[in-house]
Amino acid sequence: MSTVPAIQQTGKSDGHVNGHDGKITAFFTDSTLCIGCKACEVACKEWNQISEDGYQWSSFSYDNTMAVGHSTWRHVKFVETPTTVGLGGNAAGELQGWGFSSDVCKHCEQAGCLEACPTGAIVRMEFGAVFVQPDVCNGCSYCVVSCPFGVVEKNPEDGRAFKCTFCSDRQKAGLKPACAQACPTESIKFGEISELRAEAHDRLEQLKARGVDDAVIYDPVDTSVKGIHAFFLVRGDPRAYNLPPEPEIPTIYQKKAWKSAAVAAGAMLGATLLAFLGENRR
């Protein structure tokens, strides 16, 4: 701890929360401020030294990254609303719309990946982040099928699972996550979770007052995920941004499943014993 204070102080003088003051942190991504510059993606890749993710054109939008994955921890989504072909005009309703939103691991309050991890590699950090310890992960890829947001992914070359670390290393040193630091429009906000939630609601009110009545906050607190540490403000239906309306943590199905397994195990045992009961001792 003796080497940390210098940096920690810088963090505090910046007015940012840091990993040492016991606060729970969060991201608030305000897509109405996003300009689609992808500085967050680049900053994330640089800081975390993530490998390249191929050069493939999506062929239907300017978004050629397409989804978060093992080599993409921040991803700017481009929701392009084209004009109707052949009926294009200059009326407001006919103009092309272009929405951007920077996607990231949601760091769920009840995280499917964390609960599914058999090695204990996925842990909860003191500031609320869901973190995959790369030295413990063994690449069983069970977290991949347990994430209701399709975030965590196994790197096929390395054989272990990777996702956003919430820049746990930076937060420990009192710094903002790299993406929030790099964002030129403060679309990605980072701070204490309840303060940020309040800020999100203020922003929503502000937008509504300006006549932006289709803005919504995406933070599924009413589902079994119990809210997320990276919530979003988007315009229109969040489903256009591949944000599921009812994300569920798979753990809630376990009770039913184990009960069924117990019945099946009993039936297996009973049927076998019954079958051999009829056998004559020779």
Added chain:
Amino acid sequence: MSRVPLPEIPARTPDRESEKRLSEIRREALRRGAVNAPGVTPVGAPFPKASASTGYYGIPMLKEPQWTKEVPLYFFVGGAAGAAAVVASAASLLTDDRALVRDARLVAAAGGIISPALLISDLGVPSRFLNMLRVFKLQSPMSVGAWTLAAFGTFSGAAAFANLAREHVGDVLPVRLLENLSGVLASATGTVLSTYTGVLIGATAIPVWNDHVVTLPHHFAASGVNSAVSILELLGHDDSRALHLLGIAASAFEVYEGIEVESKRNIVNEPLHKGLSGAMVRAGGILSGPVPLALRVGALMTGNEKMRRVACWSSMIGSLLTRFGWVQAGHASARDHRVPLKLSEAQEVRKSSQELAA
């Protein structure tokens, strides 16, 4: 990202058609000064859209399972081995068929050795398997499974060892005690081994697995019993009436499971009815349900041993196909963005876009 599968682009309109239509539009514009009809449909149209009714360009919201082929193979081997351990204990408790007990113990022990080998192969780096055993986490079916497998491997191995030792050193009490005790423990862990794989894939975010979270443990247990019985019969125990009856019971239950899977038809279960995964699940269901049931009942009535052998092979291939089919269905389900996004009107959208293309 190179690893995200691109959404399918519906039937393309040939360039020539668009060019022809453009010429028509130009002519009409020249002649009348205005064109009221819609224009051309560009090549590749309709393009994937990002909207409330289509999701994000149809890009899958969930990640596909990343298990290698070894994992469904393990589901088969582990399931059969677990059931074989139960058969061994039941036979040793209730019959004097020493040969059947020995072979069942050996099948269980062989499964107990092959299963971890398959899982280790899936992980890529062998030493990483040990990380599974650094914690026991009841919350994680994968952890429960790893520990069950470790325990099953130990007990089934000990039981098989004691059984072989009994033949060499004679029927001494400590050896008999070791065999029976480890045999009982192997069958207890064996029942978990045969059923937990259903919990493992059922309690995930993959919609089609999740939807069958109650069915899968039963289904996999019946499948495991079916293949264990078949393996033992093919190893020469085709005179055992008990195995025959057990085979009939398992096949009959598989018939019921098949009907259950077939009768549930909705957007979530599409991968069980359509495409490669649908064909695999269906073929697996037929080969492990009605086919062996009919053959076994036929064999019972006519005494035709050949029919029984065919039923055994059918059950085993069916069980193997079932496991691979269900994993394949998980892939197809993860690729379908409509289910997790609850795009109820998705069908309609697809239909209207096809009309637009035509």
